[in-house]
Each structure stands twice: as structure tokens, then as C-alpha cells.
Amino acid sequence: MKIAVMPGDGIGPEITAQAVKVLEALKTDGLQVEFEHALIGGAAYRATGVPLPESTVALAQASDAVLFGAVGDFSLDTLPRHLRPEQAILGIRKALNLFANFRPAMVYSELADASTLRPEVVAGLDILIVRELTGDIYFGTPRGHRIAEDGPFKGEREAFDTMRYAETEIRRIAHVAFQAARKRGGKLCSVDKANVLETTQFWRDVVTEVGKEYADVELSHMYVDNCAMQLLKNPKQFDVIVTGNLFGDILSDEASMLTGSIGMLPSASLNESNFGLYEPIHGSAPDIAGKDLANPMATVLSAAMMLRYTFGLEEYASRIEKAVQTVLASGPRTGDIWREGKERTGTSGMGDAIVAAL
Amino acid sequence: MKIAVMPGDGIGPEITAQAVKVLEALKTDGLQVEFEHALIGGAAYRATGVPLPESTVALAQASDAVLFGAVGDFSLDTLPRHLRPEQAILGIRKALNLFANFRPAMVYSELADASTLRPEVVAGLDILIVRELTGDIYFGTPRGHRIAEDGPFKGEREAFDTMRYAETEIRRIAHVAFQAARKRGGKLCSVDKANVLETTQFWRDVVTEVGKEYADVELSHMYVDNCAMQLLKNPKQFDVIVTGNLFGDILSDEASMLTGSIGMLPSASLNESNFGLYEPIHGSAPDIAGKDLANPMATVLSAAMMLRYTFGLEEYASRIEKAVQTVLASGPRTGDIWREGKERTGTSGMGDAIVAAL
Ligand SMILES: CC(C)[C@H](C(=O)O)[C@@H](O)C(=O)O
Ligand SMILES: CC(C)[C@H](C(=O)O)[C@@H](O)C(=O)O
Numbered sequence: 001m002k003i004a005v006m007p008g009d010g011i012g013p014e015i016t017a018q019a020v021k022v023l024e025a026l027k028t029d030g031l032q033v034e035f036e037h038a039l040i041g042g043a044a045y046r047a048t049g050v051p052l053p054e055s056t057v058a059l060a061q062a063s064d065a066v067l068f069g070a071v072g073d074f075s076l077d078t079l080p081r082h083l084r085p086e087q088a089i090l091g092i093r094k095a096l097n098l099f100a101n102f103r104p105a106m107v108y109s110e111l112a113d114a115s116t117l118r119p120e121v122v123a124g125l126d127i128l129i130v131r132e133l134t135g136d137i138y139f140g141t142p143r144g145h146r147i148a149e150d151g152p153f154k155g156e157r158e159a160f161d162t163m164r165y166a167e168t169e170i171r172r173i174a175h176v177a178f179q180a181a182r183k184r185g186g187k188l189c190s191v192d193k194a195n196v197l198e199t200t201q202f203w204r205d206v207v208t209e210v211g212k213e214y215a216d217v218e219l220s221h222m223y224v225d226n227c228a229m230q231l232l233k234n235p236k237q238f239d240v241i242v243t244g245n246l247f248g249d250i251l252s253d254e255a256s257m258l259t260g261s262i263g264m265l266p267s268a269s270l271n272e273s274n275f276g277l278y279e280p281i282h283g284s285a286p287d288i289a290g291k292d293l294a295n296p297m298a299t300v301l302s303a304a305m306m307l308r309y310t311f312g313l314e315e316y317a318s319r320i321e322k323a324v325q326t327v328l329a330s331g332p333r334t335g336d337i338w339r340e341g342k343e344r345t346g347t348s349g350m351g352d353a354i355v356a357a358l
Numbered sequence: 359m360k361i362a363v364m365p366g367d368g369i370g371p372e373i374t375a376q377a378v379k380v381l382e383a384l385k386t387d388g389l390q391v392e393f394e395h396a397l398i399g400g401a402a403y404r405a406t407g408v409p410l411p412e413s414t415v416a417l418a419q420a421s422d423a424v425l426f427g428a429v430g431d432f433s434l435d436t437l438p439r440h441l442r443p444e445q446a447i448l449g450i451r452k453a454l455n456l457f458a459n460f461r462p463a464m465v466y467s468e469l470a471d472a473s474t475l476r477p478e479v480v481a482g483l484d485i486l487i488v489r490e491l492t493g494d495i496y497f498g499t500p501r502g503h504r505i506a507e508d509g510p511f512k513g514e515r516e517a518f519d520t521m522r523y524a525e526t527e528i529r530r531i532a533h534v535a536f537q538a539a540r541k542r543g544g545k546l547c548s549v550d551k552a553n554v555l556e557t558t559q560f561w562r563d564v565v566t567e568v569g570k571e572y573a574d575v576e577l578s579h580m581y582v583d584n585c586a587m588q589l590l591k592n593p594k595q596f597d598v599i600v601t602g603n604l605f606g607d608i609l610s611d612e613a614s615m616l617t618g619s620i621g622m623l624p625s626a627s628l629n630e631s632n633f634g635l636y637e638p639i640h641g642s643a644p645d646i647a648g649k650d651l652a653n654p655m656a657t658v659l660s661a662a663m664m665l666r667y668t669f670g671l672e673e674y675a676s677r678i679e680k681a682v683q684t685v686l687a688s689g690p691r692t693g694d695i696w697r698e699g700k701e702r703t704g705t706s707g708m709g710d711a712i713v714a715a716l
Contacts, residue, residue, distance in 0.1 A: 143556045167514050169511065228612040
């Protein structure tokens, strides 16, 4: 099995190196993987002039899965939009048709005090956000600038974007979400703004229709503004949340911050055939890059998700997850999750500790 | 001064009645106001067949300000969208050109324990969200259903909406926000998704340009997903937040839930000439309607905002606010904010207590 490794920017190289280290360690126990590296994001722009070189897309297409670090580099923020590092992540999602984004937000009992929420509100939290990732206003056309043709601002400059969803796009992500809910708590909450937006009324209608095939899953609908409140008021009311690309971007970040430790949260982005890109949900953290300070656990847990979702290797996946739990319980910790009484370590030391716990 | 009172649905009539009671009480001290009532929302639909009768808009236009309760009635959710109660609020905002929505999120020290966040994270919180209210994807055209003309879903049904902002729209809300920041902590954070959306890159550019006229205000920019996180991680970093209609809908609800007591939060929606519609940020709460259970404080505080923003009567406004504080400190409370050791009262009793404290 061939894994394309795309470290990206900032702390990306350090954290992906630890995940590779963990996967390498499992090789001695029979895991068959090989790695090939490619540039992406700011790193690719600096080397090749574009954030997503064709060779990087080609490598992904010739691989079975992608292990992704992070992209983003403030010093490139003044480039024209199509050259900025973030465009690489949008481009690769689209090129590989990674329409289903899984973002779990769970609170480890050892880290319940990391949240800014009261412990009783978040202890034991375990939500899965399923975000549609290749449609919506992220990719809809037309978009750009124009002179307003009518209305009160006729004749002046305006900018615009198009939110849109076709029926198949909604249908396939709904199936993915219902199936995920079936394997978990059996509850699915679909989030939209159907009281205002045509696109999301259509979303609600199609999700409701697909729901008829999943009588065992309890489906509910919620407006996005209310969901942003309910995640704070009572986050444990949720099991699986499914929503579009834009609302998913906002709500999944909010949900991950409920846990207080975004250095712990992995994610998966899949296409129809379970090919996937796996990445930590946190960013490239340029301020601590190259200093052996970053927490690699989210990336290591992303590698575990890869073994489970793309390769169907449940056993190896849960070995990694248990090793992470062991280190959390009794091992050293990086600064972001360090507590009085715990040994302090760096990115690489954390990788070693996880390998030792395997 | 003539105030149009629009109670709306659910608890709307009870809570607006308390605000009217408080304003009436100030008449004996020289406040000159008269009231006229009009139907809106589900109440208007039931009586006239439309949620926003022309006579209601006409009354607003003939008045100096609107005191609004709440709209929303689940039993009408199956009506075609243009007849649903919520359309009344969108319609009246647009008809009266109420482009500037002020939504404060503040934590009263007496209620700091109401939040699901740790007390030290929210104690003393005082954020103002300035939301643009008459543009964006809420009103952009074209919108609707069509058959996809190209792309991978060519030939199938899709729904779409248009996000858009003209330069003047951004410019005027930016001025409002900078001026508000100048009167408060001197910090303004503009929230967008400039890394993905053309509309919001334009938003960022125009806000930056307007900012040159406000050298005394510290302007920053933040992506909406990050803002949804930062509101949880460290909400006190914010003073004034300005954003578009859609992001404002989501973020202002998230911010209000930080306080834990949305029964306390007022709002104002203003046009260019300080004509305003004033309403509590909470909804119509049909489950407790007509039971004398609702907390009228948000509506009473909305009336105080009206005296301040539209009528420039700072003295009366702060008298109302102090009366609310007094009742919070030593008076009876409605169920939503009731605590051991406090006297319990109903909607009307709370109104009386505020009047007594004036
Ligand atoms: C970097 C950005 C384009 C991206 C997004 O908005 O999807 C990021 O926020 C994410 O959630 O992966
Ligand atoms: C009722 C709805 C249309 C409205 C909005 O989305 O603006 C509400 O959520 C609000 O924030 O006032």
C-alpha cells in the first residue's frame, strides 16, 4: 500500500514525520506500507511557483491514500488568491473528489480540563461532524466582481459568489452520514438555513428523502444559527451532524474548540471509493514551526483513521489509538496538553513515546 | 414620539407588554411617547393571510421606532416559504432599510454562573457584534432551482443562491462599526472568509480602506471559522466584531450563548437616519407562550436601546438599564434566571419589579 506524504507548511513536516514513524514501527508487525513525499502549499509555491503542482496531484492519484500535514504561510497572504497555500487544499479536495469530510470532536477524559467549557458540559463528548467538501459556495460559479445591474446599488462595483448544490451531491453525503450514524449512536442532525436559503431548503428536502432508507436512524433538522448555540448549550445532544461545506467549516471548528485540545483531533476526507486524505484539523502554526514543540497526536490519529477507513485495517488502527491513550494516561506530553506532574517532551519525543506504547 | 409595537408570535405579546409598561411609567417623568400596535409574523398570517401586511409596514414608516417581540410558529413551517412568519422579519428589515444590526453579548456579574463556559472565561464579557442586515446571500439574486448546465452534475436538479455585496453596503456598515468601536474599547475585528469567497475578499478590502479614516481604532481581520473558535477559546479578546449578514447570524447567536442567558440580550436594527427596530435576540418560544413564564428583560433592555439610539435620550435609557440591574441584584426572577435564594416571579411580575426599581 502506497501512502503519499504531503507535509506542507509550518509544523507540517515535523508532525507528519511522527505519523510516518508510527506506521513504520507497525511494519515490523506485518503492516505493508511504503511512502512517497510531495510538496504542497507554501512549500510547493516556493519551490515550483504554484501551491499545488501537477506532480503532487499525480502522486496522490497513483497512491492509495494521502497523509497530509498542514498548509498556510502568512508571508504569502498577499499573493493573488490562486497562488496562496490554502488553494492547494481546495484544489486537491476537488481534484480527488474528496466530498466526504469526517471531523470527530471528542474529549479525552485525561484532557477534560482543557476545555473552556465547564467539565460537566463536555466530559465524554463524542460528536462526529460530516461536512460536504467539494460543493457549495466554495466552488459554485459564477463568482467574481461585476458592476451591479439593478437594485439600489446599480452601477457600482460589487463582488459575488454562488452557493449551489445538485441533488446527487446532497444525496451521496447524506448516505455517508446516515451510515456513520448507524454505526454510532443512531442519531443524525442535518444543519441548514432552510428558512432563508433556497440551496439549503433543497438540502433539507433531499436529506429527508434519503432518510426514508434509514428508518433505524433518528433524523432531525436544525438551523445553522441555532446549531452554533446548541453546540455551546448542550453539545452532548449531538451524535452525528451533517452539513454543507460552508456551514461545516464554521461548525466543525466551533465543535473542535469545545474539546479545548485541537492538537488531538484528526480528520478524514474521502471519495466514493474510500480513497482518502488524512490530516490533523489544526493549522500550520508557523509561530512554533521547526522548534520541536508541536503535538503530533492529531496527525498520528489521522494515520489511524487512514488504516481504518481506506485500508480496512481496524486492528492496526485501534492499536495506534490505544497507544495514544496510553501516552495520554502515563506518558510525556507536549506543551499544549502539558499539566503539573507530567513529563514534558517535544514533537519527536511524543512520536517515540507512541511507538514505545504500541 | 410614536412607537409602533409589533408583538408577533409566541411570547411576543407578553414581553412587549412589559416594555410598554416600563416606557409608560417613564411618561409620568416627562417621557413623551405614544404607542400603536400592528400584527406581524404568524399572528398577521392568521389574521390577514400574509406575515407582513402592508399596513404594518406603513405604520412602521409613520412611526419613529419599532418595538418588536418575536416571530415564529412551528405550526406554520409547512407553508410556502414566502408565507412563513420569519419572512416578515426579513421583509421589514429590507422595507425599512435596517442595514445595521447591533447585538451586544454581555455577561451580568449576577448571572456569570449561567454560562456553560468556565466563569473566568466569560466573567465581565462585553462584546458588540455589528451585523450587516439587508445584503449578502439573504437577499442576493438570482436564487432558486434550475437544471445544472455544466460541470459533473450537468442535467440534474440543483438549487442555488447568490452571495453579494456592493461597495456602498460594505462601506456604510464599516463606518457604523468603526464609530461604535471608537465609543467603546477602540478595537474592531472584521470577520470574513477571504481565503475562499470573492465577496468577502472584497469585504476585507473595503473595510481596510474605510479603516484609514479611523486611525484611532485598531482594526484586525479574522476568518469566520477561526472566529467561531476564538469566541470559545478567549471571547474577551474581542471588543466590536463586524461581519456580513450570514456570518453575523451564526456568530451573534454563538456569542449570545456564551453568556448563558439569552433572555437578557437586546438588539437594535438601524437605518441611515437612526430609525430603528428593537427586539430581544431570543425567539418566540411557543412552548411557554401565554403562561407568564417568559423573561421580559431583553425586551425592556431593547426599549432602553431605542431611547438611546433613536431618540438620543441617554438619561432615560440608563435609568431603565439601572432598574434592570437593581432587579437582577435584589429583585424577583423569572425561571430562566432563577437561583436558590431568589424570589420567583412571572413575566408580568418582572415588569412590575422593573417599574418599581425605576
Ligand atoms: C484553508 C481553508 C480553505 C479551509 C476551508 O475553509 O475549508 C480550512 O479552513 C479547512 O477547514 O480545512
Ligand atoms: C428568523 C431568521 C430569518 C433570522 C435571520 O436569519 O436573520 C433570525 O435568525 C435572526 O437572526 O434574526
